Amino acid sequence: MEEFRDSLVEFLRNSYLNEIIEEEKEVTIDLNKLYLSGFMEVVEFIVNNPFDGLKFIEECYKEAYFILKSETLDEVKIKFKNIPKIFRGERFNIKDIGSKYINKLVEFEALIILASKRKPILKKAYYYCEKCGSSLKEEIDIFNFSEERVCKCGSIMKLIEDKSEFTDFQELKVQEPLDLLENPDEPPKYITVILENSPGIYAGRVRIVGVPIKIRKSKKLPVYDLVVKALSCEVLDGEVKIKLSKKDVEKIKKLAKRDDIIDILSDKLIPEIKGHSIIKKAIFLQQIKGVKKPGKRADIHILLITDPGIGKTVMLRKIAEIPGNIYGSITTATGVGLTAAVVKEKTEIGEESWVIKPGLLVKANKGTACIDELTVNRDILSYVLEAMESQTIHISKGGINAKLPAECSVLAACNPKYGRFDPDKSVSEQINIPAPLLSRFDLIFPLKDVPNKDEDREIAEYIVDLHRAYLDKEVSKKMGLEEFEVDGIKIDKDLLIKYIFYARALKPVISERAKELLINYYVNMRKKHQITARQIEAAIRIAEAHAKAKLKEEVDEEDVKVAINIITECLKEIAYDPEEGIYDIDKIVGMSRKDREKVEIVYNAIKELSKRNELVSYLSIVEMVKDKIKEEEIDSIIKRLIKYGDIDEPKPGRFRILE
Template identity: 30%
Template structure:
């Protein structure tokens, strides 16, 4: 390299150092540096805009075009100014945020900013920064800085009297290490339209940036985009994978309500709110290509608007998100309703319980491609945090997801303890799920829980359950056929009163500005009267038609109705709507087919009161026969006594087998049973 070129480089370095010294000597920057040192931090965060404002934008320009050169010089100057050789500069922002899918070859080696959802985080590992090797010939310690990804060893001993090419021993305790973690960021689902696959980007964070974010967090990062050559079957390929080396990372508390609306949008929405028919127009705008199902569409609308969670003084949190389950015969538009909701919700995600792999619906630990080891990967409910998760084939989910789904639906968190990783992730999302009957079609003569492959404990977490039947009915069939034919002839008839984009903005506005409260005495009395009236049936020995869990659902639905009307207080009209929807759910899903009465225990326990009473009578008969025969009850006599009381033989056999499985009965010898617990 010529002397003139070296002089030019030296001049550039000197000029950059001078500008950086001026920048770091500014009062605000000096205060930030002193504050960082006071708490033992080894990094100073500055805004990209501050670099633009200083020195005619030269610093920002050098950073964007030659980031490695910039940070090397900046960290040297910062170490001098602070007296701390480990002090490093972090830059927040990079001008324009670039979408992950828009990253191109021209961005390689440049300083950029991205935004997305964190879907994967590895374990934190020590990364060697400066390796010390002891020469086994002369004992000299050789220092080798580790600036590259590949581990470097000394070529020869640095002792001028030795100069041997080894062997060397790494002195781990004397070497310098720093924390290292790999992350994976995915495009936000609200940015995806038209069925696009979300793009992902692997990222590396070090030092004080490790463990800042967890899967499911909405993050913004700035850093240097690098590439690494890909290989296939140990052969190098011509393509390279992109990796962002992060300089700054921030977790954004960015729910739907934080999405920005323009002044024009807000002005238009304020005009729409004045329309007395807005509530009905919103319902008619829900999946307009699906004929009928008005109650279901109203439920989905209320779910989209939702209500605020309730934080109690004892730190108990009562969820505000509404969960809905659609179950019924094939071909009744369940999947269409889910797909429409996922596309229109400001942060919607559509997945299938059957096809969910990897992290599934919740979260899992997987092998890290960048650093080996284990990494925590977020599932659908974590990625949809702050939005709506639409899950088709909900009854087909894996056993692993079934065990975690309860916590996700009620506590709205997902706890993971796998491969040495212990974490709790947020899943503050509304769930719209669809399931199919085990036998293909629903049978009106059997209870709901007997027909769908979901445990009662999961069903009880849904605020509303809608049964969708496909039953022949002349007038209804004619309307559906006409609607479908007209859609093919004139697709414009599916045009809703409010288009999807405007509806999305309405949802954002409502969740951002409207926070209804339960205040009026009349409102509280109406909810109380409904609850007490239904509960009083249980005092007369009848089935329990409603529990405190449905009371919570009623409050959520009432608040959502108020928000959908853009009101700050819940009215009796809102409570009336919520009662109508909840009553429909209880009359459809909670009916005991044997008695025709509402029995919420069908959903809570899987058995109606009439069946529980019948089972108890069989157990009482077993006890009576057992006492008469000195401790062992002949099954033949049990069957005879049951027949006298009108209890079917098959039912008695089923009870005996079930109670044996539960460990409440055992068979001391063939043809006899004995109770384990007497009384």
């Protein structure tokens, strides 16, 4: 490599002038830029001999520094990025790392699934011989370390820690991002990454440039494990990047001109389920998201409460196929599997250490967490609330203090506790989700299985055709499962996903007329109905998503009307009081206003009667309130008062007030 030294020093001096002037201690060399600048042989040497190449680049950089600054640079950390595709192909993944890449330079994207606590590790050991006074300082191989060395005089040199050098060390277990899998049906491969000089990375998507090295796990067998020693670890923003051609954009713009394009695409987003058009539209808009602003989330949270047999798991798994989205079932995961776990676990280094295991909400950062069988224990409630509102999860345990990103939409589903959804009961009574968490959902939809002869026949026919379509291409084509045509444009899953990602990147601004419509909606609803500011926040997000889906620069009245319609359809199902003719938000998270008034009537009656007798009979309560409340309701109200601790029943049929 010596024949390239002078020209490389000159290149580094010119290309990294700012880094030299600013005296940066870490410098990242763009290998593709180096390759295109004529240093093909140098880059090839670095790729095939990364540690020697790293040392050579460091020497050249220090020379360039000396030429410019007229002083010696003691230490600089060189990192690499952008290995030319000629060496590793168009896309290099974890699955490609094998024995032929041992001690070669590789680059890949990955998702962190486990991260150890950051700890100091010996980098340069200082050995001293007490007999002859000789000393030795050398780089340490963490997999082949000894506290002693043999001196030239034959004596044992001892490690002197106070004179040795340490760096921050971390171990990561990473897996292939799901959107980069060639075959989505195959489980993602994973590998361990050894990260020195770590700033503390605990979650997210990263780009690793490093060297696969072998570790022998057993002295009895000549079998080795592979780990990657990272030379650099770049934390990415988590946003999945989808490549769109000029033709793709032309097709998307043409499709967006159709008035009914959102209805068409939302229906085909989940073709396995027939009907439920409003819910499908809401889920489609959820994937596009609102507009991100400081302190305001763009993500739309949706909860589906489904009667048995509706197909909630099919819906969630279908949405999880969109790049960046993650599916998980609470029946197969612990509560902390939603947020993040801090546990002690044996690592590749061979010792037990505190590690973070990012949960579903962290892994779905920038995408959608599709959560099946949602139920949340009280011990993790605060973490889930934080994740859904502020979109972060704070961890403080085992010496690890970290703030993990959880900027994702939540699409959750659960079954009613009593089998089928009852519109006369509050939502919180029917599911195992605490009221504070329920209030974080923008939309809550019950999917009810209501017998209807005509609809049942249509659904049965659709299900049978689905089964036929898997084996009959003509049926599949007729149903548009694999692809369908709109205005001469063939739309398959790939183009549908591209449409979503293209629309997601837009940032329409709310127009003055749309603003007035939103304000009037909120004010008018507040006059008659018990709604809160959360509903107008949800309306804004949905309206923005609708405008983005139509590729608009402004959120207009049409977008707001669609948002209001979706929210109204949702409230009709979960918060409408037919007797009062109003929407009552309290009915979602607890008792409706009407039920609360009835409870107060019974409680006040017991309180009044207890002034005459400490124990109040059931019959006397019925007699006192029968003009205001039906007798069949009184028993359940009394049971509710006992449950809440307002009264008790010391004798059968006799009640008293608990102060």
